[in-house]
Structures are given as C-alpha cells and as structure tokens.
Amino acid sequence: MTTTDIRVAFDRAKQRRRSGLFRRFLRHPGGWIPLAVFVLIVLVGVFAPLLAPMDPNFVDLAAAKAPPSAAHLLGADSTGRDILSRLIYGTRITIWGALITIVTAVVIGVPAGVATGYFRGPFDRIAMWVSDALQSIPGMIILLVVAAGSRNNFELLMVTVGVFMVPGYFRIARSQTLTVREEPYIDAARVSGLSDARIISRHVVKAVYPPVIIQTALTAGMAMGMQAGLQFLGIGDSNVPSWGAMMLEGFRLMLTYPLMLLWPSVALGLTIAVLAIMGSTLAELAQVRTPRLRRRRATAAALEAATTAAPATGTVRHAAEGSVLRVENLRVSHATPSGAVEVVHGVTLDVAAGEVVGIVGESGSGKSQTVFSVLDLLPSSGASTADAIRIAGHEVTHASPKQRQALLGRELGYVPQEPMSNLDPSYTIGHQLVEPLRRVHGMSAAEAKARAREVLLRVGLSDPDRVLRSYPHQVSGGMAQRVLIAGAISGRPSILVADEPTTALDVTVQAEVLELLRELQQEYGMALLIVTHNFGVVADICDRVIVMRGGEIVEQGDVDPLFAEPQQPYTRELIAASLDDAAGRAELDAVGGATLDDDAAGATNATNTTEVRA
Structure with missing residues (x-):
C-alpha cells in the first residue's frame, strides 16, 4: 500500500x-x-x-376467563x-x-x-x-x-x-x-x-x-x-x-x-x-x-513559572496618541486548592493604530494570560483586574461581558494557535465564516458568503468555493490557519491579536503566514499584536517588542535598537537562543541545498501549499 x-x-x-x-x-x-x-x-x-377488535371496557360475563378463540384472540x-x-x-x-x-x-x-x-x-x-x-x-x-x-x-x-x-x-x-x-x-x-x-x-x-x-x-x-x-x-x-x-x-x-x-x-x-x-x-x-477534547491553555506550568520566576524591571515605552489598545496595571490570578496565585503582575502596554507589536517570552511568562484577559478568554479559575482597558477608544475596564463582547469581531479580531482545534469539526468552513458575519455584522446570507469568498481569496486560497464547502479535517494545517486569519479580518477590526500564529506550522508555511499577516496589516491599516516565544518572528514582522518574564514586562522598545543593545540579561538570552536556532536552520538549509533539485523543491512547495483534498 x-x-x-x-x-x-x-x-x-x-x-x-x-x-x-x-x-x-x-x-x-x-x-x-x-x-x-x-x-x-x-x-x-x-x-x-x-386496531382493537372491540371496546376494551365491554363486559361479557358469559366470556369470563375465556381461553383464546376466534371471538377473543388472546382470551378474556x-x-x-x-x-x-x-x-x-x-x-x-x-x-x-x-x-x-x-x-x-x-x-x-x-x-x-x-x-x-x-x-x-x-x-x-x-x-x-x-x-x-x-x-x-x-x-x-x-x-x-x-x-x-x-x-x-x-x-x-x-x-x-x-x-x-x-x-x-x-x-x-x-x-x-x-x-x-x-x-x-x-x-x-x-x-x-x-x-x-x-x-x-x-x-x-x-x-x-x-x-x-x-x-x-x-x-x-x-x-x-x-x-x-x-x-x-x-x-x-x-x-x-x-x-x-x-x-x-x-x-x-x-x-x-x-x-x-x-x-x-x-x-x-x-x-x-x-x-x-x-x-x-x-x-x-x-x-x-466523540472526539478527544483539549483543555484550555492555562496550564500548571504557567502557574509554576509565575510563582518561581524572579521579576525584573524595565522601562515602559508608551505608544503615541491614537492607540487602539491600552492596558494599565493588569493583574491576572488563578484559583488553586492552596489559594489564588497571581500570574500577571501589573502589566501596562499600548498598541498604536497601524503598529505591529510583539509580546515575547518563554512559556509561563504571562504573555498569553495578558492577551486572554483582554479577549475575555480566561478559564473559570482565572480572574483579572486593571486600572484601565481601552479597545479602539472604548473603555471596557468595568464593562459587562455582553458589552465587551460587542467589540469582539468588530474592533478586535483574534487568530489563535493550533488552527485545527479552533475550527468546529461539526460544521463546514463556510458556515463558520458566514455565521459571524450574519449575526455580528448584520449581513445577508449572500453578502456574508461574498465577503467570506473575498477574504479567502485575499489570504491566498485560490479555490474559495471548495474551501467553503469543506470540513476542517479536509484541509491542511497551513490552510486552516489561513481560514482563521480570514475569519479574523472579515469584520475589518481595528486591531488583530495573533497568539502564536505559526507554532503549529512547518518552517515554510510559517514564513508564508507571517508575510500574509504583515501584508494584511498594511492593507487594512489595522494594528497587529503578536504573542510569540520566538524572537525571529519579532524581527521578521514587528515594529516594537515587549519582553515578558514571570508575569511582568522586563523590557520593551523598538525592534532595531532593542536587538542591537538589549538592556536586560534575559532579553539577551532570548535573542541569543533565537540566533542560535536560526543559525542551525541556515546550516541545515545549506546542506540540503546542495542535493535538492528543482523538481524536489517544487514537490515540497506543492505539499506545503496543498489546498483542499478532493
């Protein structure tokens, strides 16, 4: 076989x-x-x-206890x-x-x-x-x-x-x-x-x-x-x-x-x-x-890292006026059997209109918990407080879940990691793209489908009609990530939040997705907030970077100066680790380049860009 x-x-x-x-x-x-x-x-x-041959309450004393017969098939x-x-x-x-x-x-x-x-x-x-x-x-x-x-x-x-x-x-x-x-x-x-x-x-x-x-x-x-x-x-x-x-x-x-x-x-x-x-x-x-279901990404490792990592200090750089996201003194805690454990300690950050900001840090640094607080996606054990949270000019610090939800999909879009897990296997991709457009943005069925086709084409899927008819298991991981990006931008949000958008993808597809995000950010004029553990992603796409460790911001600034002269030892370690990883990949590419002919390269590229399987 x-x-x-x-x-x-x-x-x-x-x-x-x-x-x-x-x-x-x-x-x-x-x-x-x-x-x-x-x-x-x-x-x-x-x-x-x-169906009954006679009235069930008809009494015939002459037939009392009569055995089965033609008159009474089962007796009387x-x-x-x-x-x-x-x-x-x-x-x-x-x-x-x-x-x-x-x-x-x-x-x-x-x-x-x-x-x-x-x-x-x-x-x-x-x-x-x-x-x-x-x-x-x-x-x-x-x-x-x-x-x-x-x-x-x-x-x-x-x-x-x-x-x-x-x-x-x-x-x-x-x-x-x-x-x-x-x-x-x-x-x-x-x-x-x-x-x-x-x-x-x-x-x-x-x-x-x-x-x-x-x-x-x-x-x-x-x-x-x-x-x-x-x-x-x-x-x-x-x-x-x-x-x-x-x-x-x-x-x-x-x-x-x-x-x-x-x-x-x-x-x-x-x-x-x-x-x-x-x-x-x-x-x-x-x-x-029944599928094997996954739990939310608030893991015990994050709690342990938050309680054991030593906090550091850094200079906070505030974005210019016109920021589309402003968070002041955010604190996130999780309930545990031994009591509440704080995993984010007083984080303040800005994202200006049209700016690309990366939040970088190792696992358990609190970067995803920070974003989940803004998106109102903390698990039931989590709780957050902040002096101020503003999204596209809307104050949502003390807003009800319904009021905050009204901004989701309109002003704030979200691209999660693990694309296959974020698509419901019970519905077609078309249904999952069209439904928010109809319910949230009030489009008709025809308008929503047209918008879905438009954004699928824009994210590089050349056969949108077949994609719309497909179920999640019928597309590759790279295509699924593009579908999630299409859904996130379909409402034309002011800011797009991407949480580890390339983690589950191979290197070739990672580069394509990052390039796509940058193109979309420039084309739609939206702000882009990327959560990642990889400084290579930051260097490739971001204007500004925020470095987190142990639930606190240790350093932040524009990408080029920060890469040239990082102030904190932790930042230097992360950059060095990313450079070592990049050097290793370059060495592998160099070795492979001597033996990879054009046909093999084309086959590899075709595999990575496969669309819907018939």
Whole structure:
C-alpha cells in the first residue's frame, strides 16, 4: 500500500466518523431492528381505536376467563373483557405516560444543565444542590402522596416521575457542556462576536444532544416500568386499560388463569427491551464519534513559572496618541486548592493604530494570560483586574461581558494557535465564516458568503468555493490557519491579536503566514499584536517588542535598537537562543541545498501549499 493509499483510507475513515450518529444508527442491526419494533408499538398505540377488535371496557360475563378463540384472540379477563383490545389500548396509555415523563425531564434538566455548565457561578452550585436533593428523596413516598392528593391523576403522576428523572438529564448536559466550553473553537466563536446564546445553540447543543438521546431511550423504559409498577399497586383509574392494571389482575388470578399475566408482561418486557437495545447501540456509536477534547491553555506550568520566576524591571515605552489598545496595571490570578496565585503582575502596554507589536517570552511568562484577559478568554479559575482597558477608544475596564463582547469581531479580531482545534469539526468552513458575519455584522446570507469568498481569496486560497464547502479535517494545517486569519479580518477590526500564529506550522508555511499577516496589516491599516516565544518572528514582522518574564514586562522598545543593545540579561538570552536556532536552520538549509533539485523543491512547495483534498 502506497502513502497515497494510506492517506485516502485515513480520510475515508475520518469521513465515516464524521457521518451522522443517527445515519450510522440506522445502518447498525442493533439500531434499525429495535427501532422498527418500537415504531410498530407506537403505531399500535396511536391507531388503537382502529386496531382493537372491540371496546376494551365491554363486559361479557358469559366470556369470563375465556381461553383464546376466534371471538377473543388472546382470551378474556375475569369479567369477560377482551384481553387483546385492552392490551392495544394499554399501549396508548403506556406510550403517553412515558412521553409526559420524558418531556418533563428534558425541558427542565437539559436547559438547566447547559446553563450551569456554560455560565457556572453561584447558579451552578445551587443547581447541583437541588439535583443531589432530588436524588436523595424517596420517590415512591412522594408519588403516593401525589396520588392521594390528586385523586390518582395520571398525568400529574407522570409529571412527578419526570421531575425525579431530571438529575440524570441535568448531569449529562452539564458534563458535556463543561467539556465543550473548554474547546478552542468555542473561544474562537466568542472572539468573533457571537453571543453566548448563539454559541450554545450552534456549538454546545451539537455536543449535548447525542448523550441526551441515549438517556431518553433508557429513561423511556424506566418510565414505562415505573408507570406499570404504580398501576400494579392500584394507583390510577381502574377503568382505563393499562398494562400495569392488567398485570395486577393477572397476578391475582395467576394460579387459575396464567394467560392474564402473560400478555401484558410480554408487551412491557418487549418494549423496555427494544428501548434498552437502542440506548446501548447509540451509546456505543457515540463513543466512536466523540472526539478527544483539549483543555484550555492555562496550564500548571504557567502557574509554576509565575510563582518561581524572579521579576525584573524595565522601562515602559508608551505608544503615541491614537492607540487602539491600552492596558494599565493588569493583574491576572488563578484559583488553586492552596489559594489564588497571581500570574500577571501589573502589566501596562499600548498598541498604536497601524503598529505591529510583539509580546515575547518563554512559556509561563504571562504573555498569553495578558492577551486572554483582554479577549475575555480566561478559564473559570482565572480572574483579572486593571486600572484601565481601552479597545479602539472604548473603555471596557468595568464593562459587562455582553458589552465587551460587542467589540469582539468588530474592533478586535483574534487568530489563535493550533488552527485545527479552533475550527468546529461539526460544521463546514463556510458556515463558520458566514455565521459571524450574519449575526455580528448584520449581513445577508449572500453578502456574508461574498465577503467570506473575498477574504479567502485575499489570504491566498485560490479555490474559495471548495474551501467553503469543506470540513476542517479536509484541509491542511497551513490552510486552516489561513481560514482563521480570514475569519479574523472579515469584520475589518481595528486591531488583530495573533497568539502564536505559526507554532503549529512547518518552517515554510510559517514564513508564508507571517508575510500574509504583515501584508494584511498594511492593507487594512489595522494594528497587529503578536504573542510569540520566538524572537525571529519579532524581527521578521514587528515594529516594537515587549519582553515578558514571570508575569511582568522586563523590557520593551523598538525592534532595531532593542536587538542591537538589549538592556536586560534575559532579553539577551532570548535573542541569543533565537540566533542560535536560526543559525542551525541556515546550516541545515545549506546542506540540503546542495542535493535538492528543482523538481524536489517544487514537490515540497506543492505539499506545503496543498489546498483542499478532493
């Protein structure tokens, strides 16, 4: 098998994983067979008046305890009522009761779980306490009290059962939301200006609904069993035909007329069994589909570096008037089991209109935490304070999240690192570029698509229509980074923040992306703030550089003077490390240059600039 064959097979495997959960469910024998049986059971309940041979409550004393015959296919009960008719009508009441239970549990549990998982805060703790309390309450005692108080009102009883099922849905929805909200593509959607409601409806719900569907299949069986149990205890209207009431009567006559107990038991057992099989199959298929999610980049290493690195001092150079970003005395801390740990200590910085500024430092220096504070992307454990934060003339120091979000995508664009992680694998690239333009900038569908094509062409993608139709896994890493850049500039922001924009790319593509960012900055006249650990990137593109260590600015200034005469030992070490790395790469290039012919070079370049795979 050639490399191309392996690649094609890999792409097909990924496409199979991307196919819909329910499409694969319908192709699985453990899916479509029990689903067909369950649909048949539901249809029997829906069309009970047409399918039942007689009125389920018609009494024929002459046929009491009659065995199966042409007149009564499954026999008759102790009062002569037709068992088949009562069984068919019992299907209707069983399905209806399960539906009431599921709707109650889903309507209460899923929104509460999504809201608490996404927003956290005090409401999350209260909701968890209520969930624990519901699980600790003896449900059967409450049901008996409700039955006595409502005179055996069937609907109210099933609503009560649904309330006791709420914790299952709540915990599933909350758990899934907590995981998804840490995905980089959620941050990218937030920085593009999409509202929390839109992010939840388009990105979070997409991840929540598969386990909710699985839970529903299992909950339906539990609801049917509990409903039958209540009716078996004599709770409910005895005149309403139900499987539980039939089982109660059959139990009383079990020694003299066992057929009475057989038929409703088979019906209930079959229905619960097919629901359990469907739930099990869905769970198996969902496990194959669920991606391995990444956590936010606020790592323990950053906290450790912030607490151990020795702070240094430096002269702060203020940008000229007309700055598009101004941060004064910014402090960032993270909650830990041993208490709050401060990772950024009083940082002040400016970025002037049309200026390219680089924030450089080693891992754990606080550079990304500084930027995340401005972008409002700190994790739930993080908190920031500042004397002033101004974005494009807007004071946002004490602004609400909604007010600050109104600037995202309009005045402030964001290009994250790890391009593949910042694109939602569930949607096409076109959808992810067009949606912010429509929701944030109020464009029509046609205008948004035209703008998306325009920016894709501008970032060097020659076939924008195919890119728009593609899913993230169908493009290369370099193309994905260009897509993120296109999305960031599509709203024509005043300042573009690029967080390690070339880290995940090879050397050739890195140079192309840096050149592209510089061209776009000059063409659109926007400011550019680049976060990096590489002084080579700073030298290549920046006008001014800010050096951070241990959560503080140790030195800053224009690029050329700072490179010529760095004032701080730490700055000299970083520059020396970058020069050593550059020298090593130049030596490798020199060795390779003697043997690399033109055809090989062209093949290498074609590989690095590959667009969408067909």
